[in-house]
Amino acid sequence: MSNTAEDMLDDDIYDDDEDTQKDKYLTFHLAGEDYGLDIAFVTEIIGIQKITEVPDMPGFIKGVINLRGKVIPVMDIRLRFNMEAKEYDERTCIIVVDINNSAVGLVVDEVREVAGIPEAQVEPPPKTGKGESSRYLKGMGKIDDEVKILLNAEKLLYDEELE
Amino acid sequence: MSEQYDPEHIEMVQEFVQEIRELLDELEPVIIEMGQSCSDDGEVGDITDDINSIFRLFHSIKGAAGFLNFTNIATSSHSAENLLDLIRTDVFPLTADHIDLLCQGIDFIRAAIDHVENEFNDEALAEESKEIRDKFLQAIEHSKGGDTTAAAPETAPAPPKAEAPPLIDLYAQPAESVSPEMVKSFISEASYLLQNLEEELLRWLKDLDNHDILNEIFRGIHSFKGNCGFLDFADMEALSHQMESVIDFTRTGGQINKTSAGELLLKLIDIHRESVTDIDNGGSGEIIGLDIYRDMLADLLPANQKLAPIQQGKQAPLPAPPERLGEILIEQGATSKEEISDSLAQQNKPLGEILLESGSVDEKQIEKALETQAKRRQKKAPGKQAVKKQDIRVDLGKLDSLIDFIGELVIAENMVINNPDLEELELDNFQKAGQHLGKIVRDLQEMAMTLRMIPVSGLFRRMIRLVHDLSRKSGKKVDLQLIGEETEVDKTVIETITDPLVHLLRNSMDHGIEPAEKRLAANKPESGTIKLSAFHEEGVVKITIDDDGGGLPRDKILAKAVEKGLINGDGSDMSDKDVFALIFAPGFSTADQVTDISGRGVGMDVVRQNLEKIKGSIDISSKPGQGTKVELQIPLTLAIIEGMLVRSGESRYIIPIINIIESFRATPEMITIAPDGQEVVKVRENLLPIIRLHEMHGLTPDNHELEKGILVVLEARGANFCLLVDELLGQQQTVIKGLSSYVSKFGGNIGGVSGCTIMGDGEVCLILDVQKILEMTQEPEGE
Numbered sequence: 001m002s003n004t005a006e007d008m009l010d011d012d013i014y015d016d017d018e019d020t021q022k023d024k025y026l027t028f029h030l031a032g033e034d035y036g037l038d039i040a041f042v043t044e045i046i047g048i049q050k051i052t053e054v055p056d057m058p059g060f061i062k063g064v065i066n067l068r069g070k071v072i073p074v075m076d077i078r079l080r081f082n083m084e085a086k087e088y089d090e091r092t093c094i095i096v097v098d099i100n101n102s103a104v105g106l107v108v109d110e111v112r113e114v115a116g117i118p119e120a121q122v123e124p125p126p127k128t129g130k131g132e133s134s135r136y137l138k139g140m141g142k143i144d145d146e147v148k149i150l151l152n153a154e155k156l157l158y159d160e161e162l163e
Numbered sequence: 164m165s166e167q168y169d170p171e172h173i174e175m176v177q178e179f180v181q182e183i184r185e186l187l188d189e190l191e192p193v194i195i196e197m198g199q200s201c202s203d204d205g206e207v208g209d210i211t212d213d214i215n216s217i218f219r220l221f222h223s224i225k226g227a228a229g230f231l232n233f234t235n236i237a238t239s240s241h242s243a244e245n246l247l248d249l250i251r252t253d254v255f256p257l258t259a260d261h262i263d264l265l266c267q268g269i270d271f272i273r274a275a276i277d278h279v280e281n282e283f284n285d286e287a288l289a290e291e292s293k294e295i296r297d298k299f300l301q302a303i304e305h306s307k308g309g310d311t312t313a314a315a316p317e318t319a320p321a322p323p324k325a326e327a328p329p330l331i332d333l334y335a336q337p338a339e340s341v342s343p344e345m346v347k348s349f350i351s352e353a354s355y356l357l358q359n360l361e362e363e364l365l366r367w368l369k370d371l372d373n374h375d376i377l378n379e380i381f382r383g384i385h386s387f388k389g390n391c392g393f394l395d396f397a398d399m400e401a402l403s404h405q406m407e408s409v410i411d412f413t414r415t416g417g418q419i420n421k422t423s424a425g426e427l428l429l430k431l432i433d434i435h436r437e438s439v440t441d442i443d444n445g446g447s448g449e450i451i452g453l454d455i456y457r458d459m460l461a462d463l464l465p466a467n468q469k470l471a472p473i474q475q476g477k478q479a480p481l482p483a484p485p486e487r488l489g490e491i492l493i494e495q496g497a498t499s500k501e502e503i504s505d506s507l508a509q510q511n512k513p514l515g516e517i518l519l520e521s522g523s524v525d526e527k528q529i530e531k532a533l534e535t536q537a538k539r540r541q542k543k544a545p546g547k548q549a550v551k552k553q554d555i556r557v558d559l560g561k562l563d564s565l566i567d568f569i570g571e572l573v574i575a576e577n578m579v580i581n582n583p584d585l586e587e588l589e590l591d592n593f594q595k596a597g598q599h600l601g602k603i604v605r606d607l608q609e610m611a612m613t614l615r616m617i618p619v620s621g622l623f624r625r626m627i628r629l630v631h632d633l634s635r636k637s638g639k640k641v642d643l644q645l646i647g648e649e650t651e652v653d654k655t656v657i658e659t660i661t662d663p664l665v666h667l668l669r670n671s672m673d674h675g676i677e678p679a680e681k682r683l684a685a686n687k688p689e690s691g692t693i694k695l696s697a698f699h700e701e702g703v704v705k706i707t708i709d710d711d712g713g714g715l716p717r718d719k720i721l722a723k724a725v726e727k728g729l730i731n732g733d734g735s736d737m738s739d740k741d742v743f744a745l746i747f748a749p750g751f752s753t754a755d756q757v758t759d760i761s762g763r764g765v766g767m768d769v770v771r772q773n774l775e776k777i778k779g780s781i782d783i784s785s786k787p788g789q790g791t792k793v794e795l796q797i798p799l800t801l802a803i804i805e806g807m808l809v810r811s812g813e814s815r816y817i818i819p820i821i822n823i824i825e826s827f828r829a830t831p832e833m834i835t836i837a838p839d840g841q842e843v844v845k846v847r848e849n850l851l852p853i854i855r856l857h858e859m860h861g862l863t864p865d866n867h868e869l870e871k872g873i874l875v876v877l878e879a880r881g882a883n884f885c886l887l888v889d890e891l892l893g894q895q896q897t898v899i900k901g902l903s904s905y906v907s908k909f910g911g912n913i914g915g916v917s918g919c920t921i922m923g924d925g926e927v928c929l930i931l932d933v934q935k936i937l938e939m940t941q942e943p944e945g946e
């Protein structure tokens with residue numbers, strides 16, 4: 001773990017062009033598992049704040065928030081995966097991603113770190129997954145003994161099937 | 164033109180397209196107005212000015228098109244120019260056919276620039292262009308009475324510099340009516356010309372033998388003179404005429420001290436600038452000490468070359484308070500005119516110093532004169548503003564994002580000043596600084612709101628052409644009066660109301676105004692009047708279309724409505740207002756026959772839809788035999804609405820004030836519950852259905868009893884209902900923000916929400932769409 005943290009630091013200092021975003025994932029915690037999200041999509045991470053509910057939305061769209069004057073919708077990833085809802089606490093974070101030029105906030109239990117996972121260490125998602133949620137996966141990333149579930153952000157946001 | 168276009172060319176073409184569009188918009192109404200003045204019994208009014216300005220505009224189009232190698236556009240405008248030139252020089256009079264032809268020419272150029280905008284060349288237009296050219300040629304020959312020596316259309320545009328700038332008849336009568344717009348464009352053009360002249364003069368002073376520059380200067384001063392003469396600024400015209408003579412003398416090889424001539428001309432440019440500033444401030448543009456300057460110019464020329472001063476409609480300026488130091492000194496008898504002009508002619512230092520050196524005046528006199536000058540300048544202080552009042556074109560996208568940023572700034576400022584972390588702290592200095600910031604931000608916001616505002620004159624002027632065409636088609640004589648053209652409205656609003664306005668005017672022309680015989684029989688003037696006016700009232704803009712036609716036929720509308728099953732019974736008990744509202748029903752038309760102007764009944768519901776899109780409304784009043792008045796009420800801007808903040812449970816909402824009629828607390832006896840559970844409240848004589856906001860949005864209200872909440876009576880499309888909320892929190896200006904596009908992808912009505920706003924505390928608050936709520940509640944009934 002500390003190993004990857006150092007890597008991240010090094011990278012931040014030495015190169016900051018687009019290429020360095022390759023194979024980098026923002027990892028977060030959700031219901032006992034670690035997930036990863038391609039860092040290229042992430043614009044920022046903010047603490048949980050008051051969400052204004054919008055009627056007639058699917059349950060996983062919690063509502064909208066004010067991000068410095070911009071109104072952006074917020075999706076609860078737990079609800080997106082049909083997991084049990086969890087009360088928000090001080091560790092709850094909103095990861096703001098930008099896909100197809102629209103910003104969306106993703107509510108997660110806890111943000112971990114930025115980890116580099118080379119392509120060679122990513123395995124395809126398990127085909128025999130029992131839940132439907134596996135279609136939103138990009139693969140399973142291995143860092144030493146740990147496994148991070150890598151999400152396909154675009155499908156997570158835009159795949160209609162789950163609605 | 165080559166097949167490949169570099170970005171520079173494309174950019175130039177885009178600029179060209181914009182410029183030509185503006186020119187055309189300017190040109191069209193002038194032509195129509197001119198047409199009106201000549202169609203009235205052949206008694207041609209004074210149209211010299213109009214002809215000249217049209218000629219000039221076609222000339223500019225030709226020049227610009229020629230420059231970009233748009234041969235077809237250039238040649239067709241050239242043929243229009245030929246025609247106008249012949250009219251201008253009184254070879255034959257202007258006829259209505261000419262007006263039509265000019266309109267066709269404009270239509271062609273419009274189509275051509277649309278084409279050019281996409282293709283970057285006009286090669287495909289050769290045929291149409293030839294057609295137009297032939298028409299002009301025919302018209303010229305015809306008007307000349309078969310004289311075939313008429314100017315043949317040139318195959319290539321004349322090179323821009325080969326033609327002298329538009330010739331203005333210097334001896335013409337002063338312009339009958341100089342509109343403020345004309346003065347405004349004169350000012351910006353004059354400032355531009357003077358700027359150019361100054362640059363050219365400076366260049367020339369460094370390169371005295373350069374003939375090209377001299378020619379450039381000559382052309383510049385000539386145009387300037389023309390402009391001045393056109394608007395009857397006699398002093399400036401006279402002075403520039405003499406400047407022109409000096410330059411002409413110089414460029415034709417006359418013996419002259421070039422350096423001193425150049426310096427003097429530079430000085431005189433400054434004099435002109437002052438006059439232009441004076442005009443900008445509402446002055447007459449007269450030049451104080453004109454005679455001195457003219458003498459100075461004359462002194463440059465050898466004695467036998469002295470030119471007679473230009474003949475003027477008006478005499479040289481009356482002795483007005485002199486402003487120049489030299490004048491004052493003469494006035495005080497300290498020196499003579501000759502001394503002053505000698506000094507001025509070689510002037511590089513302040514005049515006072517030179518005079519001192521030459522010993523012609525003493526220090527005290529100068530001081531006294533300078534003092535007087537300062538005092539007098541002070542008096543005229545407002546006239547000292549810079550003339551640099553020019554427009555620049557800005558990309559609308561940039562403007563919008565600037566306005567967005569300012570909107571965010573307003574919110575951010577609120578969040579800082581009302582930050583919960585600062586509560587209960589004593590922060591005197593912070594408060595002061597905060598108030599200052601707040602004021603600046605509000606000013607900025609106000610300014611930002613005006614940026615998108617443009618006057619309705621452009622829109623109104625387009626209607627002149629419409630009415631002209633319709634009037635020719637239908638044979639009805641109509642006088643269109645435009646009132647309040649300067650009223651400013653958001654650009655998007657203008658775009659949205661263009662179609663409705665066109666439609667309403669067509670209606671007025673086709674159904675409203677009666678044929679001449681009928682009007683005469685009804686003791687009305689033969690030609691009808693349509694008044695199109697715009698004005699501000701209580702934060703909204705009202706646009707009215709008022710005709711003096713036959714009025715709306717109540718009986719006919721009712722009969723049609725009964726036939727279509729739109730109303731129950733014969734409708735005899737309906738108010739006029741309700742009856743007139745029927746014409747907004749889709750497919751409604753009372754026209755006995757469908758004409759090519761209107762009558763298919765698709766119009767009025769589209770008019771209403773367009774207005775609803777921008778949160779506007781429409782109102783009709785009509786008196787049989789006296790006319791119809793349609794009033795459009797539109798918001799000033801789409802970015803801000805006046806809203807009422809309401810609360811239901813923990814949630815707050817904004818309701819647009821425009822939809823709110825009243826609010827009250829109900830008593831039990833006012834409420835009735837229908838068997839299907841629908842609650843109805845009796846407000847005076849009306850029974851209104853109640854919609855509970857908390858039920859619609861799944862909220863937990865303070866209490867469920869109707870009597871404890873507040874009922875807000877809302878109106879949309881003439882239908883009323885009540886919305887139950889817990890509390891009214893107050894009225895406020897609401898900056899509208901769209902819900903994210905990601906949200907709208909889930910579709911649906913979004914619970915009757917049209918958008919959202921950000922409150923002072925940073926929280927997002929939804930804006931209710933009354934129209935949508937009404938539709939949502941009515942849907943189940945239809946099933």
